[in-house]
Amino acid sequence: xxxxxxxxxxxxxxxxxxxxxxxxxxxxxxxxxxxxxxxxxxxxxxxxxxxxxxxxxxxxxxxxxxxxxxxxxxxxxxxxxxxxxxxxxxxxxxxxxxxxxxxxxxxxxxxxxxxxxxxxxxxxxxxxxxxxxxxxxxxxxxxxxxxxxxxxxxxxxxxxxxxxxxxxxxxxxxxxxxxxxxxxxxxxxxxxxxxxxxxxxxxxxxxxxxxxxxxxxxxxxxxxxxxxxxxxxxxxxxxxxxxxxxxxxxxxxxxxxxx
Numbered sequence: 001x002x003x004x005x006x007x008x009x010x011x012x013x014x015x016x017x018x019x020x021x022x023x024x025x026x027x028x029x030x031x032x033x034x035x036x037x038x039x040x041x042x043x044x045x046x047x048x049x050x051x052x053x054x055x056x057x058x059x060x061x062x063x064x065x066x067x068x069x070x071x072x073x074x075x076x077x078x079x080x081x082x083x084x085x086x087x088x089x090x091x092x093x094x095x096x097x098x099x100x101x102x103x104x105x106x107x108x109x110x111x112x113x114x115x116x117x118x119x120x121x122x123x124x125x126x127x128x129x130x131x132x133x134x135x136x137x138x139x140x141x142x143x144x145x146x147x148x149x150x151x152x153x154x155x156x157x158x159x160x161x162x163x164x165x166x167x168x169x170x171x172x173x174x175x176x177x178x179x180x181x182x183x184x185x186x187x188x189x190x191x192x193x194x195x196x197x198x199x200x201x202x203x204x205x206x207x208x209x210x211x212x213x214x215x216x217x218x219x220x221x222x223x224x225x226x227x228x229x230x231x232x233x234x235x236x237x238x239x240x241x242x243x244x245x246x247x248x249x250x251x252x253x254x255x256x257x258x259x
Contacts (some may be wrong), residue, residue, distance in 0.1 A: 045127040056093045060086060099224055114255050115153035117178055117185050118144055124156040125176070128163035137167060138191070143177040149185045158229050158236065161221040162189050162248055169193030169246065183257045184234070187250045195244045204238060 063082035070079035115123075121144065129137065166174045171193035181188040196204070205226050222236075229236040234252040241247050 014172075053093065053096060056089050056096070056232045059089050062092075071153070077102075099221060112255070113153040114150045117149040117151050117180065117187075117252075120151055120153055120156045120159065121176060121178065121187060123153075124159035124163055127156070127160045128167055131164050132161070133168045136191065137170045138169075139173045140167075141173055141175040143175060145178045145180045147180040148256075149178075149180045149254050151185055151252040151254060152232050155187075155232055155234070155250065155252045157231070158225045158232075158250055159187060161225045162250060166191040166246070166248075167222070171245070180254075182254075184251055184253050187252070189250075190245060192245045195246055201238070201240060 010179065062202035063085045067086065068077045070076070070082070121142070163174075163176070166189050169191045171191035173192050175184075175188075175190045177188040177190070179188065205222050226236040229250060229252070232252060234250065236248070238246070238248045238252055
Protein backbone atom coordinates (compact mmCIF):
# COMPACT_ATOMS: atom_id res chain seq x y z
CA UNK A 1 0.00 0.00 0.00
CA UNK A 2 1.26 3.49 -0.86
CA UNK A 3 0.24 6.64 0.99
CA UNK A 4 -1.81 9.01 -1.09
CA UNK A 5 -2.45 6.58 -3.94
CA UNK A 6 -6.15 6.31 -2.99
CA UNK A 7 -6.21 2.52 -2.66
CA UNK A 8 -6.31 1.39 0.96
CA UNK A 9 -6.08 -1.98 2.69
CA UNK A 10 -9.88 -1.88 2.92
CA UNK A 11 -10.16 -1.56 -0.88
CA UNK A 12 -7.77 -4.46 -1.37
CA UNK A 13 -9.67 -6.63 1.10
CA UNK A 14 -12.94 -5.95 -0.70
CA UNK A 15 -11.35 -6.64 -4.09
CA UNK A 16 -9.97 -9.92 -2.80
CA UNK A 17 -13.45 -10.87 -1.57
CA UNK A 18 -14.47 -11.28 -5.20
CA UNK A 19 -12.43 -14.50 -5.21
CA UNK A 20 -14.60 -15.92 -2.42
CA UNK A 21 -17.96 -14.39 -3.32
CA UNK A 22 -18.99 -17.31 -5.52
CA UNK A 23 -18.78 -19.67 -2.54
CA UNK A 24 -21.23 -17.62 -0.50
CA UNK A 25 -23.55 -16.26 -3.18
CA UNK A 26 -24.26 -19.22 -5.47
CA UNK A 27 -25.66 -22.72 -5.16
CA UNK A 28 -23.31 -25.65 -4.66
CA UNK A 29 -22.19 -27.20 -7.89
CA UNK A 30 -24.54 -30.03 -8.94
CA UNK A 31 -23.27 -33.59 -8.57
CA UNK A 32 -20.18 -32.38 -6.69
CA UNK A 33 -18.82 -34.70 -4.01
CA UNK A 34 -19.89 -33.02 -0.72
CA UNK A 35 -16.57 -33.52 1.08
CA UNK A 36 -14.57 -32.28 -1.91
CA UNK A 37 -16.86 -29.29 -2.35
CA UNK A 38 -16.67 -28.36 1.34
CA UNK A 39 -12.88 -28.63 1.32
CA UNK A 40 -12.67 -26.36 -1.70
CA UNK A 41 -15.05 -23.82 -0.16
CA UNK A 42 -13.16 -23.66 3.11
CA UNK A 43 -9.81 -23.29 1.33
CA UNK A 44 -11.19 -20.45 -0.80
CA UNK A 45 -12.62 -18.64 2.20
CA UNK A 46 -9.46 -19.11 4.26
CA UNK A 47 -7.40 -17.70 1.41
CA UNK A 48 -9.66 -14.68 1.18
CA UNK A 49 -9.38 -14.02 4.89
CA UNK A 50 -5.61 -14.45 4.80
CA UNK A 51 -5.32 -11.77 2.14
CA UNK A 52 -7.69 -9.46 4.01
CA UNK A 53 -5.72 -9.87 7.23
CA UNK A 54 -2.44 -9.31 5.39
CA UNK A 55 -3.70 -5.93 4.23
CA UNK A 56 -4.79 -5.00 7.75
CA UNK A 57 -1.38 -6.02 9.11
CA UNK A 58 0.30 -3.91 6.41
CA UNK A 59 -1.71 -0.91 7.55
CA UNK A 60 -0.80 -1.62 11.17
CA UNK A 61 2.89 -1.70 10.31
CA UNK A 62 2.70 1.51 8.30
CA UNK A 63 0.85 3.44 10.99
CA UNK A 64 3.18 2.11 13.68
CA UNK A 65 6.16 3.45 11.72
CA UNK A 66 4.46 6.81 11.23
CA UNK A 67 3.63 7.06 14.92
CA UNK A 68 7.20 6.23 15.88
CA UNK A 69 8.61 8.75 13.40
CA UNK A 70 6.42 11.58 14.72
CA UNK A 71 7.13 10.60 18.33
CA UNK A 72 10.88 10.82 17.69
CA UNK A 73 10.30 14.33 16.39
CA UNK A 74 8.24 15.13 19.50
CA UNK A 75 5.33 15.90 17.17
CA UNK A 76 2.71 14.21 19.30
CA UNK A 77 -0.17 15.99 17.62
CA UNK A 78 0.66 14.50 14.21
CA UNK A 79 1.34 11.12 15.82
CA UNK A 80 -2.25 10.90 17.03
CA UNK A 81 -3.81 10.21 13.61
CA UNK A 82 -1.78 7.07 12.82
CA UNK A 83 -2.34 5.95 16.41
CA UNK A 84 -6.08 6.25 15.92
CA UNK A 85 -5.77 4.27 12.68
CA UNK A 86 -3.82 1.62 14.57
CA UNK A 87 -6.61 1.26 17.10
CA UNK A 88 -9.21 1.07 14.33
CA UNK A 89 -7.32 -1.62 12.43
CA UNK A 90 -6.80 -3.64 15.61
CA UNK A 91 -10.55 -3.57 16.25
CA UNK A 92 -11.34 -4.67 12.71
CA UNK A 93 -8.69 -7.43 12.80
CA UNK A 94 -10.13 -8.74 16.07
CA UNK A 95 -13.60 -8.90 14.58
CA UNK A 96 -12.36 -10.69 11.46
CA UNK A 97 -10.61 -13.25 13.67
CA UNK A 98 -13.71 -13.64 15.84
CA UNK A 99 -15.85 -14.27 12.75
CA UNK A 100 -13.38 -16.84 11.49
CA UNK A 101 -13.39 -18.61 14.85
CA UNK A 102 -17.18 -18.64 14.81
CA UNK A 103 -17.20 -20.19 11.36
CA UNK A 104 -14.52 -22.76 12.19
CA UNK A 105 -16.22 -23.76 15.43
CA UNK A 106 -19.56 -24.24 13.73
CA UNK A 107 -18.13 -26.28 10.87
CA UNK A 108 -16.16 -28.53 13.22
CA UNK A 109 -19.11 -29.17 15.51
CA UNK A 110 -21.12 -32.24 14.54
CA UNK A 111 -23.18 -32.38 17.70
CA UNK A 112 -26.80 -31.33 17.36
CA UNK A 113 -28.15 -29.98 20.65
CA UNK A 114 -31.92 -29.91 20.83
CA UNK A 115 -33.33 -26.78 22.45
CA UNK A 116 -36.66 -25.02 22.55
CA UNK A 117 -37.12 -22.19 20.08
CA UNK A 118 -37.87 -19.73 22.91
CA UNK A 119 -34.63 -20.65 24.70
CA UNK A 120 -32.60 -20.17 21.52
CA UNK A 121 -34.08 -16.69 21.05
CA UNK A 122 -33.48 -15.64 24.66
CA UNK A 123 -29.92 -17.01 24.71
CA UNK A 124 -29.06 -15.16 21.49
CA UNK A 125 -30.67 -11.94 22.70
CA UNK A 126 -28.60 -11.95 25.90
CA UNK A 127 -25.41 -12.48 23.90
CA UNK A 128 -26.30 -9.78 21.36
CA UNK A 129 -26.99 -7.25 24.10
CA UNK A 130 -23.54 -7.92 25.55
CA UNK A 131 -21.97 -7.12 22.16
CA UNK A 132 -23.78 -3.85 21.47
CA UNK A 133 -21.65 -1.03 20.03
CA UNK A 134 -23.91 1.73 21.35
CA UNK A 135 -24.94 2.48 24.91
CA UNK A 136 -28.60 3.15 24.07
CA UNK A 137 -30.55 -0.06 23.63
CA UNK A 138 -33.77 0.06 21.63
CA UNK A 139 -36.96 -1.41 23.04
CA UNK A 140 -37.18 -5.12 22.23
CA UNK A 141 -40.69 -6.35 21.45
CA UNK A 142 -40.79 -10.14 21.84
CA UNK A 143 -43.67 -11.78 19.97
CA UNK A 144 -43.00 -15.42 20.71
CA UNK A 145 -45.38 -18.13 19.59
CA UNK A 146 -47.07 -20.12 22.35
CA UNK A 147 -46.65 -23.28 20.28
CA UNK A 148 -43.61 -25.30 21.35
CA UNK A 149 -40.90 -26.22 18.87
CA UNK A 150 -37.42 -27.70 19.24
CA UNK A 151 -34.58 -26.58 16.97
CA UNK A 152 -30.81 -27.00 16.80
CA UNK A 153 -29.28 -24.75 19.47
CA UNK A 154 -26.48 -23.87 17.02
CA UNK A 155 -29.03 -21.58 15.40
CA UNK A 156 -28.31 -19.08 18.17
CA UNK A 157 -24.91 -18.42 16.52
CA UNK A 158 -26.75 -17.04 13.50
CA UNK A 159 -29.32 -15.24 15.60
CA UNK A 160 -26.71 -13.37 17.65
CA UNK A 161 -25.39 -11.63 14.53
CA UNK A 162 -28.87 -10.73 13.30
CA UNK A 163 -29.93 -9.33 16.67
CA UNK A 164 -26.67 -7.44 17.13
CA UNK A 165 -27.18 -5.73 13.77
CA UNK A 166 -30.73 -4.78 14.69
CA UNK A 167 -29.77 -3.47 18.14
CA UNK A 168 -27.03 -1.32 16.61
CA UNK A 169 -29.20 0.00 13.76
CA UNK A 170 -30.22 3.18 15.56
CA UNK A 171 -33.77 1.87 15.81
CA UNK A 172 -36.15 2.77 18.59
CA UNK A 173 -37.83 -0.64 18.51
CA UNK A 174 -36.70 -4.12 17.49
CA UNK A 175 -39.45 -6.74 17.12
CA UNK A 176 -38.63 -10.44 17.37
CA UNK A 177 -41.39 -12.74 16.17
CA UNK A 178 -41.44 -16.55 16.07
CA UNK A 179 -43.67 -18.62 13.82
CA UNK A 180 -44.03 -22.38 14.24
CA UNK A 181 -44.99 -24.50 11.24
CA UNK A 182 -45.24 -28.25 10.79
CA UNK A 183 -41.64 -28.93 9.81
CA UNK A 184 -39.84 -25.64 10.46
CA UNK A 185 -39.84 -22.46 12.51
CA UNK A 186 -39.24 -18.85 11.57
CA UNK A 187 -37.54 -16.19 13.64
CA UNK A 188 -38.34 -12.76 12.19
CA UNK A 189 -36.37 -9.71 13.27
CA UNK A 190 -37.66 -6.26 12.30
CA UNK A 191 -36.31 -2.86 13.29
CA UNK A 192 -37.56 0.67 12.68
CA UNK A 193 -34.12 2.12 12.01
CA UNK A 194 -33.00 4.09 8.96
CA UNK A 195 -33.12 1.01 6.73
CA UNK A 196 -30.83 0.41 3.76
CA UNK A 197 -30.79 1.80 0.25
CA UNK A 198 -31.27 -0.28 -2.91
CA UNK A 199 -27.55 -0.61 -3.67
CA UNK A 200 -26.70 -1.70 -0.14
CA UNK A 201 -29.57 -4.19 -0.22
CA UNK A 202 -27.98 -5.92 -3.22
CA UNK A 203 -24.72 -6.41 -1.33
CA UNK A 204 -25.78 -7.28 2.24
CA UNK A 205 -24.58 -10.90 1.97
CA UNK A 206 -21.41 -10.05 0.04
CA UNK A 207 -18.17 -11.02 1.82
CA UNK A 208 -16.31 -8.09 3.42
CA UNK A 209 -19.06 -5.57 2.58
CA UNK A 210 -20.16 -3.42 5.51
CA UNK A 211 -21.63 0.03 6.09
CA UNK A 212 -20.17 0.10 9.61
CA UNK A 213 -16.45 -0.11 8.88
CA UNK A 214 -15.83 2.90 11.12
CA UNK A 215 -16.98 0.68 14.01
CA UNK A 216 -14.46 -1.99 13.03
CA UNK A 217 -16.96 -4.36 11.42
CA UNK A 218 -15.42 -7.05 9.25
CA UNK A 219 -18.21 -7.33 6.70
CA UNK A 220 -18.36 -11.09 7.29
CA UNK A 221 -21.21 -11.39 9.80
CA UNK A 222 -24.18 -11.78 7.46
CA UNK A 223 -22.15 -13.78 4.94
CA UNK A 224 -21.21 -16.35 7.56
CA UNK A 225 -24.69 -16.27 9.09
CA UNK A 226 -26.32 -17.24 5.81
CA UNK A 227 -23.77 -19.99 5.26
CA UNK A 228 -24.32 -21.37 8.76
CA UNK A 229 -28.10 -21.28 8.44
CA UNK A 230 -27.78 -23.35 5.25
CA UNK A 231 -25.51 -25.84 7.02
CA UNK A 232 -28.15 -26.22 9.74
CA UNK A 233 -30.71 -27.13 7.07
CA UNK A 234 -32.39 -23.73 7.27
CA UNK A 235 -32.23 -20.47 5.38
CA UNK A 236 -31.72 -16.74 5.81
CA UNK A 237 -33.66 -14.16 3.82
CA UNK A 238 -33.97 -10.38 3.83
CA UNK A 239 -37.15 -9.29 2.04
CA UNK A 240 -37.00 -5.91 0.34
CA UNK A 241 -39.30 -3.51 2.20
CA UNK A 242 -40.10 0.12 1.39
CA UNK A 243 -39.42 2.93 3.84
CA UNK A 244 -37.47 2.65 7.06
CA UNK A 245 -36.30 -0.44 8.83
CA UNK A 246 -34.91 -3.86 8.00
CA UNK A 247 -36.62 -7.24 8.13
CA UNK A 248 -34.70 -10.51 8.16
CA UNK A 249 -36.05 -14.05 8.47
CA UNK A 250 -34.15 -17.02 9.86
CA UNK A 251 -35.78 -20.37 9.13
CA UNK A 252 -34.69 -23.47 11.06
CA UNK A 253 -35.93 -27.06 10.74
CA UNK A 254 -37.93 -28.40 13.65
CA UNK A 255 -36.29 -31.33 15.42
CA UNK A 256 -39.62 -32.37 16.93
CA UNK A 257 -41.56 -32.30 13.67
CA UNK A 258 -44.29 -34.92 13.48
CA UNK A 259 -43.37 -38.07 11.58
